Amino acid sequence: MTTAKSFSARVDQQRRKNIKKAQAEAEAGPARAEPDATPIGDAIQAFHRRGDIAFGIPAHRSGTGRMPPLAARWMGSEAFRADVTMNKGVDNRHQSWQVEPTAMQLFAQAVGADETLFSANGSTENVHVAMMAAVRPGETLVMARNGHKSAFSALVLSGAMPVYVEPDYDERWQIAHGVDPDRLERVLQEHPEAVAAMVFTPTYYGISADVRRLAEVAHGHDIPLITDDAWGLDYSFCSRLPPSALECGADLCIGSVHKSLNGLQQTSVLSKQGNRIDSTRLSLVFELEQSTSASTLLLSSIDAARREFQENGERLLGDAIDVALRIRSAIAQLPGLDLIGDEILGSAGAFAFDPTHVTIDVVGLGLTGFQAADWLREHRGIHVELSDHRRVMALITYADTDATAQRLIDAMAALAEEHAGAKPRPVDDVPSWSQLRTETVVLPRDAFLGATEILPWRQAAGRVSAEMICPYPPGIPVVAPGELLTDTIVDYLQCQAAQGVMVEGAADESLAEFRVVAS
Known part of the structure; x- marks a missing residue:
């Protein structure tokens, strides 16, 4: 006869076995600093194998409790199982909080960095962290004017004074x-x-500057070069x-x-x-910005992606390039369409080209891109x-195949046929880039957070913007806080709005x- 006492004893015995097994696996698993390890993912699996119960967040008990039926149907139970709190399950005091640091160390080794930090809040957070780690309030940052909106948000958060350097x-x-x-060099x-x-x-269109010379210029003035190369992380994994x-x-x-x-x-x-860049300041700013409930589901996917591309990146990305070249070759034959290719290179601002960004000009069909x-x-x-x-x-990635390539080719062929004979x-x-440039007359932080007023668009010219007006994509502000x-600029933005362009930041x-x- 099974009593509560005997049942409890059996549960405790099995739990001790599970813990012993998990500890043995942990010694060769979660915090193992080898390229084929995935410390965060391995630790999540070990957590479930031990049969632990975390009396804390998340409330769904990492997939062991009732999950929202619709979400479970859409995502499956494994997504919830991977949602384990980092400091109450995945990592622990006996491992000295080494699971995530080990994963970040492995990523740094893979890309040739001294250290790498993981974000589950996107590159927007990392842009904020980078700027605040490098620039104190009121200090001058020389920044390319074709930055993503996140960089202009970072100017507000950091209190930096931008001096814009114009791109080619x-x-x-x-x-x-x-x-x-x-x-x-001239601006510095x-x-x-x-x-x-x-x-x-690189830019949204896959075009890179001469970063080596840019770094040499910055270092010649004894300052760091920060690069938002959100579109170029794969460059570390394919020759x-x-x-x-x-x-x-x-x-x-x-x-x-x-x-x-x-x-x-x-x-x-x-x-x-x-x-x-001071490592201590970088770490402190990162903790300031980072969520205290960073998703292990997201962090483990960074861990797994690093391992996948460290092992197979040359082949996977090489295949993506081959697919992109096939698409380019086919679309180049279609009437009314034009492609941006490596013939665009030739200046220091257009120094290298990524063919997986297949950019197709459609003005020959009488159309806008929208x-x-x-x-x-x-x-x-x-x-x-x-x-x-x-x-x-x-954008062509490792996930594309001959089948997806053909669908795109067929679709572009149908578009060209549908609009054949149209007047370009x-x-x-x-307006050209230079026509849309203006001057910064107020610190971005002061303009955004200070006293403001709302004016009809016809009365806005001549005033200082207190907002970031950003057609999206590509997400480059036409006007930033503090600019005149x-x-x-006002007329151009009205034209953009009339065409139905999505505008963010306003x-x-x-x-x-x-x-x-406010005046």
Whole structure:
């Protein structure tokens, strides 16, 4: 007869066996600093094998309790099982909190960094951390003006005073490339008080600046170079792609794991090398920004992505390049379409090219990129990564196959056939990069957080913007907090709004009104 006492004894005996087994596995598993280890994922599996019960968060008990039926149906139970609190299950005091640090150490070794930090809050968080680690309130940061909106948010959070360095602008394609090192040198000579430089490379269109020379210029002034290379993390894992920013000497690099590897959305890494960035300050700022409930589901996907691409990246990314080249070859034969290719190179701002960013100009079909993207989605079920006033961009990854490539080729062929004979759409009505430039007259932090007023758009020119107005994608603000609004900027933004462009950062996303610094 089974009594409560005997049942409890059997449970305790089995638990002791499970713990002993798990401890033996842990010695060779979770905190093992070998390239084929996945410390976070291994620790999650060990947690479940031990049969532990965590009387804490998450409330669903890491998949052992009732899960939301709809979410369980959409995601499966394994997603919930991987949702284990890092400091109450995955890591413990006896392992000296080594699971996540070991995973980050392995990532740093894989990309050639001295240290790497994992973020479950996306590259936006890492951009914030990088800027606040390098620049104190009121100090000068030389920053490329073609930055992602997260960098302009970081200016508000950090209290830094930006001195913008303009990127190379391609008049033919009407896009900004990277920063010319000679231009960075001139700006740094004009602003010897600058404490750091920040650039954004590769661009959304897959075009990289000469990062090696940019690093040399920054280091010649004894300041660090920060690179937001969110689109270039895969460069560390394939010799057929451009060299990584770390390889080129950048001091602090932000990379999006979900953009080019196979981490889940919101996964990002911040990698540091050298001693130009203080490690203690970096760590403290990171803790300031980091969630106290960072998702182990997301963090473990960074861990697994590193192992996958460290072992197989050359092949996986090489296959993606081959698929992209096949797509490019086929689309190049279609009437009315034009492709951005490596012929765009030739300046220090357009130094290297990533062919997996397949950017297709559609003005020859009489279309805007927005119209082409809508047609592809509605008629062919094809969603592109980016659309703008004249082109669409399809991002090709390791996940693409000949079958997905053919669907894209067929869809573009159908688009070309549907609009054959159309009169090419003029594009000279779009202001050039230089026409949209203005001056910073107020510290971004003061403009954004200080007293403001709302004005009708017709009265906004001549006032100082208190908001970041950012057509998305690509997510580069047309005007940032602290910048002077001009007639050209206001008119251009009205045209963008009229075309149905998605606008982020503005208090009134219809742009009927503007938020400006109070007079």
